[in-house]
Amino acid sequence: MKKVLVLLAAFSFSAGIASAQTVSAKGKHKVKTEQAGKTQKTPEQKAEQKAKHLAKQLNLSAEQTQKVRQLHLARYQEMQANRAKYASAGKTDARKQEMKADKASYEAQLKQILSADQYTKYAQLRADKVEKHKAQRKAKS
Template sequence: MKKLLVLFAACSFSVAAASAQTTPVKAAHGQHQKGAKANKTPEQRAEQKAKSLSQKLGLSAAQTEQVRQLHLARFQEMQAQRTQTASAADKQQRHQAMKASKDRYEAQLKQILSAEQYTKYAQLQAQKQAKHKGQHEHRKAKS
């Protein structure tokens, strides 16, 4: 009886150790997405964004290519800005440059898309912004 009890205890410890080693570790909130985004080249990101907008807005092949080129230029510009080190005084200038870049992007996108497509795009952006704001408020309330 004593041997059977010792054998049972040894089996349960080995099962517990084996299952503990195979449990996947989840990434912290946001790390997985940022890591995947950081590993993509501007070309890959532009292709993904153009494909996404093409599906959501029903773009033609010519529009999809124009959107891809627009995003490629934007992502390359953003990558160049990220490599520059900025002091506290440069932060405001960088923020203004990013805002101007976004305004240029929006104007160029408006020229590529039809009025109906741009309206739908604006609605999608507003929904995305509302969702982001809701998540931000939720995190703020948690802490």
């Protein structure tokens, strides 16, 4: 009886170790939309989430929050259309230029909605986020 228990324990231990070491190549690099079982959000959901986030971070008024929501909704819909347009083209120079122009337009419109203090705080939060991202990328390599 002891031998059977010892063999059973040894088998389960070795099976656990073997399964922990196997990682499929497909499992390593998941697409963003598949991570943690998340589904792709609609542009409306993304705009609402971003507007709430900025309202909290920048103490926006109700009117500003609504304008920011509309700005983000238009931006996310445009981004979705561009993804479909450039789906097979990859990262071309034309796509990069269009993305830069879209971002500049977005920043100009956001600057009109926000007060000077709010925009300064937004720019600082954005710069902090970029620095944090750079530090994470540097740590990975």
